[in-house]
Amino acid sequence: MTGSMDLPAKGGFSFDLCRRNDMLEKKGLKLPGFRKTGTTIVGLVFQDGVVLGADTRATEGPIVADKNCEKIHFMAPNIYCCGAGTAADTEAVTDMVSSQLQLHRYATGRESRVVTALTLLKSHLFRYQGHVSAALVLGGVDCTGPHLHTVYPHGSTDTLPFATMGSGSLAAMSVFESKYKEGLTREEGIQLVAEAICAGIFNDLGSGSNVDVCVITKGKTEYLRNHQLPNPRTYVSSKGYSFTKGQTEVLSTKITQLKQTVEVAEGGDAMEE
């Protein structure tokens, strides 16, 4: 492709570096892993709005990287999004769409709609052909009513009355499929969501720790961080842990000055520009 390359790429994903990555891998370079969320995220529609729920464990392979992370991301005052998959991807994508929504709110002077967030997310994810590994449960209430959608990493979406995503999605879905009905009250909705997340926490190894819940209704959003803590630290030494001076035996002391003298030059040359 001769000629100038001044124009920025119009869109789409540039796959140039993929060949280089493949070549490096064949030469023996170990590519860095990514932190996955290994998650249970759920959402359901109740009579006045939407309830979203998530667990709080972030895993890096077999290790728990963050035992109380936040998986329910802010999109707009009336729209929240739960994210499963690669933590960086879900954070970046939701932050990006959240900013775009705010700019859009300034431009239109209106409250954001859930379809807007949905379309922005799905078009971004589709452009990246599944390489942005973000599986999202998007929920909110706008002027057209309550909405709940799931967005898959490749860009497809579903509109559902109840949805689950993540490694614990089957455990949570079994709770929803057996107990969901239309027209739940707020308390019933929160209870069902908490039960579904707990099913994920206790039956899926990738999910754990606490339950986060977010209730969105017309005009009001409540983010109940750590709504339930079903995994408390059960043993804490009653005597407490003290590390007073004198507990550790000091064998010898040697003090080394870092600088013997410091010379201060009076009226020295000013630093050259």
Add this chain to the structure above:
Amino acid sequence: MGSQAPAAAGGGQTQRTQYPYVTGTSVIALKYKDGVIMACDTGASYGSTLRYKSVERIKAVGKHSLIGASGEFSDFQEILRYLDELTLSDHMWDDGNSLGPKEIHSYLTRVMYNRRNKFDPLWNSLVLGGVKKGPKGDEKYLGMVNMIGTHFEENHIATGFGNHLAIPILRAEWREDMTFEEAVKLVEKCLLVLLYRDRSSINKFQIAKITTEGSTIYPPYSLKTYWGFSHFENPAQGAVGSW
């Protein structure tokens, strides 16, 4: 799995299942007050085709046990033949004692593990349940063995997809000493979720129970499904262009 026999293997070492062809999906079982209840659907798939729709995947073994199987159906038939031989020779002893569920579970574990060690597994997950009079009265027993020989005993068992969809429900809602009606309701709850979310299950189920009186395998029936959510009616109503 799926190790290939080396082309020049010395002596015609017959190998059977390297990967399954005709498969049955999940089996669920749980202990209740009078014994053990076991249920599964009556379908057998050939890859992604639903080939057989009236297959009995739960059978009685001897006087005291029920066996349910998921996985390769021909291997299940072979296992039933082994069990026939076992129960026949046990009967011929004519000593007033008969093999209980624990013994049969132990036998099956040895068979499965042995086959796995020869790289020729019986591609099944077996559920073994039963009741037999023991030193402490009627002892209920429920256990499972899978194709690599992993075996354990539990109050509630599920194989295949049931592990992901039914076990969370069973762990939350199983209680000691459930009546038969309660046990059936719980099992139906799990079967319904499996029907909705497992692509290889069909809406035709069989429940079987075993008590000290003996085993009963009920005729197949179907469950009512609910599709009337308002969101299912016009999903794109609030989000034009989505589905």
